[in-house]
Amino acid sequence: MNHPSIIASNLSRGARWLIAVSVVSLIGCGGSDEATFPEHDNTAEVQAYYANNPEFFVFSSINQLPSDLAWQNGSHLPDIGSPDAVKGGTQYSSISDFPRTFRTVGPDSNGSFRPWLLDSNTVTLAQRHPDEFDYYPGLANEWAVDRENKTIYVRLATTAKWSDGVPVTSDDFLFMFFFFQSEYIVAPWYNNWYSSQYTRITRYDDHTFAISIPEAKPDMDSRVLELRPVPQHFFSELGDDYVERYQWRFAPVTGPYVIHDDDVDKGRSVVVTRNKDWWAKDRKFFRNRYNPDRIQLTVIRESAKVFEAFKRGEIDQYGLNLAEYWYEKLPNEDPDVQAGYIHKVQFYNQRPRPTYGLWINSSKPLLRNQDIRIGINYATNWDLVIEKYFRGDYERMETSSDGYGEFSHPTLSARPFDIQKALAAFARAGFSERGGDGILVNSDGQRLAFTLSTGYEKFKDLPTILKEEAKKAGLEFRIEVLDGTAGWKKVQEKKHDLHFSAFGVSLEMYPRFWETYHSDNAYDQAFLADDSANPDREVKTQTNNLETLAIAEMDTMIDAYRASDDKAEMIELAHRMTALHHDHASFVPGYKQRFYRAGFWRWVRYPSFFNHKHSSSSGSYFVHWIDPALKEQTMAARDSGRSWPVEIKVYDQHQ
Amino acid sequence: MINPETRKKLRRFREIKRGYYSFLILAGLLGLSLFGEVLVNSRALVVSYEGSLYFPIYKDFHPGTDFGESYSYETNYRNLQARWQKEGSDNWLIMPPVPYNQFENHATGSVFKPEPPSMASQHYLGTDTTSRDILARLFYGTRIALLFAIAFTVAVYVIGIAVGCAMGYLGGVFDLFFQRLIEIWSNIPFLYMVIIIFSVVPSTFSIPTRIVILLTVMVLFSWTSMTYYMRTETYKEKTRDYAAAARVIGASTSRIIFRHILPNVLSTLVTFMPFTVISAITAITALDFLGFGLPPPTPSLGELLKQGTATLRTAPWIVTAAFGTLVVLLTLVTFIGEAIREAFDPRKFTVYR
Known part of the structure; x- marks a missing residue:
C-alpha cells in the first residue's frame, strides 16, 4: 500500500492549500518562476501514429465521399437569445477557488474554472438547441448521419478559426484522437473513451471528414456532433512533460472569450475578454449571445462572502436556489429589491435532474441485505427535508432517472418515510430490539448504525435532519461532512456506507445505466459461470457504480440497451431497469428542483422570455447583457434614493 | 503539600475579589454543566x-x-x-427549564429557519439555521470545550513538568538532546498538524473516540512550551542551598524533585495555567470554525460562530450568543489568571504593568 498517497488523498482542502503554498514557496526560492522546457516537436510522431493505426485513421479524398448522403444543417431552428442584446460592459462574477491549472485534461483539470477554458468557451461541431433539443450548427456547416454504416459525415465551416487566428481543419479532429488516446495527458478516462467509443475517422479534405462509432444508438449523432477539436498547432510540443509544460498555458479556443496572460492575477482573479474577431460572432445561433466585453472572475472562497459582495454591487448576479437566500437573505421586502435595484427571478426549466439522494454501498456487510436497504429507504425522511428545510419548493425525486420524458418510469414512486414499514424491514433482517439509546440491535449485539457522508458543505445541515428522523426508526446515521474533493475521493474508492451526492446530468435523450449499475463497474469478477455471485470478487474502485450494484439480470438488460438501436425497445428496457433498481433499494431518491432562481442587479439585462427551456442557470447560453449606463445610474440612485418598480418575476412558460 | 507559604498565597488570592469571584463563577458554571441534563434536556x-x-x-x-x-x-x-x-x-x-436537547430540530413555524429568542417557545436564545435550540447547543458545546480544556491542561502539565524537570535536574546530554528535540518538534505548526492528522481519522470512530484523538494530537504538539519554563526553574532551584542540603542529607532524586523543587516552582506553573486553558478553548473553537474539529452534529462554539458569521444579517442572535459566551468564558479565565499571578508574586507591592 502506498501510504503517503492515501494521506495526501484524504487531506482537506485547507491542508492541501498549505502544502501547495509551501511547495510554491520552495520553488520560489529556486529563482525564476517561468520554467523552461526543452524544445519538442511531435509532428513526426503524430504522423507515425496515424500510419500505425490505419484502421482508425483513414486518409481518403473528396471524390470518395458518398454522394447519396442526407445533409442536415439545423437551419429550421430559431435564433438563440434576444436581438435586443447589446455588446459591451464588464460582468463581475466570482469563482470559489483559483484554478490549479489552465489545462483542460489531466490532473487537477476538472475544476470549477474549466467551463471558462472548455465547456462554455469552445464550440462543438453542433450543439443541442436549448428549446428544441435538435442540433444547430457549431463548427460544422452541415452533417449527415449514415445509420447503416454507423458513421457521421461532417463539413466544417470554412471560416472557423482558433482564437489565435489559425483555421480549424479536419486535421484538428484527427489530432484530437491522437491527443485523447495518448498517455501523455495522464487521463485514463479519456484514453478509454476515445479508444472504445469511436472506431474510425476518415479525412476527405481540409474541411470534410467522417467519424464512425461502434453502435448505431438512437442518438448516435450526439457522440460525434458534440466533439471538440484539439488545436494541433498548439500541442505540437505534447510529450512526456505535458502536465508541467502546459500547466499554465492557455490553449486557443473556438469560443468567444480569450484570456490574456496579464489578466491573470494568480490566486486572486482572472479576466476573460471577448474576442472582437471571433469567427462566429455574426453567425445565426451565436450573434445574440456572449455579450459582455469582459468578465472579471474574482476568487471568493466562501459563499456568504460572495453574497455580501453581491449586495454591495461588486458581483452582478447571485444564485438564489437555496430557500435561505430566496426568503431570508434577499427577501422580497429587502430595500434593494423594493427600490428596484435588484431583480429576482424564478425560472422553470426542463432538463434531466441531478440525482440527489443517498447512494448505498451494497458491498458493505450489513448493507448487502436487501431488507436493511429497504428499511433505510423507509427510514429516510426526505419529505420533511423538502417541506421544512427546502420550504416545499422542491419535489421528491421518484427514481434515479427522472426527467427523461418517456424514458423515465411513468408510475414508480420513491418509498415514503414510514416508521412501521422501516421497522418491519429491519426486523426481517434480524434487527427487532431497540438498545438503551433507541437504536436497533440484532441478536449479536450489533447496532444498526451507518456512516452517512457527504461532500456538500452547503448542504451540511441536511444529514443532521435525516439523522434525527432516522433515529425514530431505530437507525443511526454517523455524519461525516467532507470537502468536495475528499468526498468524491471517498466514494470513488468505495469506502462509503451511505453517501449523499448527485451526478450532474447533461442534456441527453435517455438515461445512462452502464456507468452506475453494471457489474463491470462494481467488481472485478462479479459472477461465476452460472451467474451466481462470485465469493472472491473484489470491489472495483474509481467507477461511478457507487452502489456496487451487481445483478446479472441488470447486466443483460444494460447490454441490450447499449446495443439497441430501437427506441421503443430502449424505453421498455429503461423502465424495467428502473423498476429493478427500485426493488434493489440501494438508492434513496432525494429531491429535485424544477426551476432555478437568481437575483441580479438591474444593469444585467435578459431577453423578455428570460432564458431557454433547457437552461440550467441564469447564466446558461450567455443570453444576458450588461448595460454600463444603467449601472452608473443605479449606483448614483443608491445615494440619491431614486427608485424603480419592483421586479420579482416567475417565468413558468416551461413548467 | 499545603505549607504555610501556599496557604498565605491562597489567602491572598481570595483577597483579590475580581479574580476570586471569577473563579467561583467559572467553577459554579462547570459544576452546573456537569449536571446539565437536568437543566437542558x-x-x-x-x-x-x-x-x-x-x-x-x-x-x-x-x-x-x-x-x-x-x-x-x-x-x-x-x-x-x-x-x-x-x-x-x-x-x-x-x-427541565430548557425543554430541548442539542440535536433536535424544533421549529415553532412550519419551516426550519433561525428563529429569534422567544420566551413563549422557550427558545431563550433563539434557534439556529436548522431550528435547533441555541441555548442547548451553547450549553453542551461549552461543557465539551471546558472539559476538553481541563483534560488538555492536565495532560500538557503532566508531560511538560516531567520532561522539563528531568531536563533541568539531570542536565548534561539528556538536557541537550531533549532541547534539540523540542526545538525541532515545536517548529511544526500545531494548528495545521491537527488539521492534517484529524482529516485522515476515519469517521467510523465514535464521537468520544474522535474527541480523544483530537485531544491527544493537540497535547502532542503543545507540551513543549511548558518544558522551557520548567527546565529553567528547576535549573535555578537545583543550585539553591536547600536543594544541595537535601542532597547532602541523602534524599533521593525523586524526593528532591517532588518534595523540594516542585513546590517552589509552583507559582510559575500556576501562573501559566489560565493561558493554557484559554489556548485550549480557542484552539478547539478555531478548529470547529474551520470545520476540522468535532464531527457534526456535536454542539460547539466554533460551529455556532461559523453559522453566525454566515447569517450575520438575517440571524444576528446566533453570532451574539456564541460570541458572548466566548467573551465571558475567556474574560473569566483571564481574570483568574491575573489574580493567580498577583497572589503568587512574592513581591506583594509591585504593580503589574
Whole structure:
C-alpha cells in the first residue's frame, strides 16, 4: 500500500492549500518562476501514429465521399437569445477557488474554472438547441448521419478559426484522437473513451471528414456532433512533460472569450475578454449571445462572502436556489429589491435532474441485505427535508432517472418515510430490539448504525435532519461532512456506507445505466459461470457504480440497451431497469428542483422570455447583457434614493 | 503539600475579589454543566404515569408506548405534556427549564429557519439555521470545550513538568538532546498538524473516540512550551542551598524533585495555567470554525460562530450568543489568571504593568 498517497488523498482542502503554498514557496526560492522546457516537436510522431493505426485513421479524398448522403444543417431552428442584446460592459462574477491549472485534461483539470477554458468557451461541431433539443450548427456547416454504416459525415465551416487566428481543419479532429488516446495527458478516462467509443475517422479534405462509432444508438449523432477539436498547432510540443509544460498555458479556443496572460492575477482573479474577431460572432445561433466585453472572475472562497459582495454591487448576479437566500437573505421586502435595484427571478426549466439522494454501498456487510436497504429507504425522511428545510419548493425525486420524458418510469414512486414499514424491514433482517439509546440491535449485539457522508458543505445541515428522523426508526446515521474533493475521493474508492451526492446530468435523450449499475463497474469478477455471485470478487474502485450494484439480470438488460438501436425497445428496457433498481433499494431518491432562481442587479439585462427551456442557470447560453449606463445610474440612485418598480418575476412558460 | 507559604498565597488570592469571584463563577458554571441534563434536556425530569413515577433523564430511553403513545421511538415529552394538560389527565410530568436537547430540530413555524429568542417557545436564545435550540447547543458545546480544556491542561502539565524537570535536574546530554528535540518538534505548526492528522481519522470512530484523538494530537504538539519554563526553574532551584542540603542529607532524586523543587516552582506553573486553558478553548473553537474539529452534529462554539458569521444579517442572535459566551468564558479565565499571578508574586507591592 502506498501510504503517503492515501494521506495526501484524504487531506482537506485547507491542508492541501498549505502544502501547495509551501511547495510554491520552495520553488520560489529556486529563482525564476517561468520554467523552461526543452524544445519538442511531435509532428513526426503524430504522423507515425496515424500510419500505425490505419484502421482508425483513414486518409481518403473528396471524390470518395458518398454522394447519396442526407445533409442536415439545423437551419429550421430559431435564433438563440434576444436581438435586443447589446455588446459591451464588464460582468463581475466570482469563482470559489483559483484554478490549479489552465489545462483542460489531466490532473487537477476538472475544476470549477474549466467551463471558462472548455465547456462554455469552445464550440462543438453542433450543439443541442436549448428549446428544441435538435442540433444547430457549431463548427460544422452541415452533417449527415449514415445509420447503416454507423458513421457521421461532417463539413466544417470554412471560416472557423482558433482564437489565435489559425483555421480549424479536419486535421484538428484527427489530432484530437491522437491527443485523447495518448498517455501523455495522464487521463485514463479519456484514453478509454476515445479508444472504445469511436472506431474510425476518415479525412476527405481540409474541411470534410467522417467519424464512425461502434453502435448505431438512437442518438448516435450526439457522440460525434458534440466533439471538440484539439488545436494541433498548439500541442505540437505534447510529450512526456505535458502536465508541467502546459500547466499554465492557455490553449486557443473556438469560443468567444480569450484570456490574456496579464489578466491573470494568480490566486486572486482572472479576466476573460471577448474576442472582437471571433469567427462566429455574426453567425445565426451565436450573434445574440456572449455579450459582455469582459468578465472579471474574482476568487471568493466562501459563499456568504460572495453574497455580501453581491449586495454591495461588486458581483452582478447571485444564485438564489437555496430557500435561505430566496426568503431570508434577499427577501422580497429587502430595500434593494423594493427600490428596484435588484431583480429576482424564478425560472422553470426542463432538463434531466441531478440525482440527489443517498447512494448505498451494497458491498458493505450489513448493507448487502436487501431488507436493511429497504428499511433505510423507509427510514429516510426526505419529505420533511423538502417541506421544512427546502420550504416545499422542491419535489421528491421518484427514481434515479427522472426527467427523461418517456424514458423515465411513468408510475414508480420513491418509498415514503414510514416508521412501521422501516421497522418491519429491519426486523426481517434480524434487527427487532431497540438498545438503551433507541437504536436497533440484532441478536449479536450489533447496532444498526451507518456512516452517512457527504461532500456538500452547503448542504451540511441536511444529514443532521435525516439523522434525527432516522433515529425514530431505530437507525443511526454517523455524519461525516467532507470537502468536495475528499468526498468524491471517498466514494470513488468505495469506502462509503451511505453517501449523499448527485451526478450532474447533461442534456441527453435517455438515461445512462452502464456507468452506475453494471457489474463491470462494481467488481472485478462479479459472477461465476452460472451467474451466481462470485465469493472472491473484489470491489472495483474509481467507477461511478457507487452502489456496487451487481445483478446479472441488470447486466443483460444494460447490454441490450447499449446495443439497441430501437427506441421503443430502449424505453421498455429503461423502465424495467428502473423498476429493478427500485426493488434493489440501494438508492434513496432525494429531491429535485424544477426551476432555478437568481437575483441580479438591474444593469444585467435578459431577453423578455428570460432564458431557454433547457437552461440550467441564469447564466446558461450567455443570453444576458450588461448595460454600463444603467449601472452608473443605479449606483448614483443608491445615494440619491431614486427608485424603480419592483421586479420579482416567475417565468413558468416551461413548467 | 499545603505549607504555610501556599496557604498565605491562597489567602491572598481570595483577597483579590475580581479574580476570586471569577473563579467561583467559572467553577459554579462547570459544576452546573456537569449536571446539565437536568437543566437542558428534551426528556422530562419526572413523569407520573398511571400512579408510578419515572425519572427518564439518566436512564435508557422510554418508547412512546410506555406512556400510552402509539409510537415505539423515544417519547416526545413536550407533546405528551401538552396532551395530558389538554385532556385534563391525572398524569403529569415536569420538564427541565430548557425543554430541548442539542440535536433536535424544533421549529415553532412550519419551516426550519433561525428563529429569534422567544420566551413563549422557550427558545431563550433563539434557534439556529436548522431550528435547533441555541441555548442547548451553547450549553453542551461549552461543557465539551471546558472539559476538553481541563483534560488538555492536565495532560500538557503532566508531560511538560516531567520532561522539563528531568531536563533541568539531570542536565548534561539528556538536557541537550531533549532541547534539540523540542526545538525541532515545536517548529511544526500545531494548528495545521491537527488539521492534517484529524482529516485522515476515519469517521467510523465514535464521537468520544474522535474527541480523544483530537485531544491527544493537540497535547502532542503543545507540551513543549511548558518544558522551557520548567527546565529553567528547576535549573535555578537545583543550585539553591536547600536543594544541595537535601542532597547532602541523602534524599533521593525523586524526593528532591517532588518534595523540594516542585513546590517552589509552583507559582510559575500556576501562573501559566489560565493561558493554557484559554489556548485550549480557542484552539478547539478555531478548529470547529474551520470545520476540522468535532464531527457534526456535536454542539460547539466554533460551529455556532461559523453559522453566525454566515447569517450575520438575517440571524444576528446566533453570532451574539456564541460570541458572548466566548467573551465571558475567556474574560473569566483571564481574570483568574491575573489574580493567580498577583497572589503568587512574592513581591506583594509591585504593580503589574
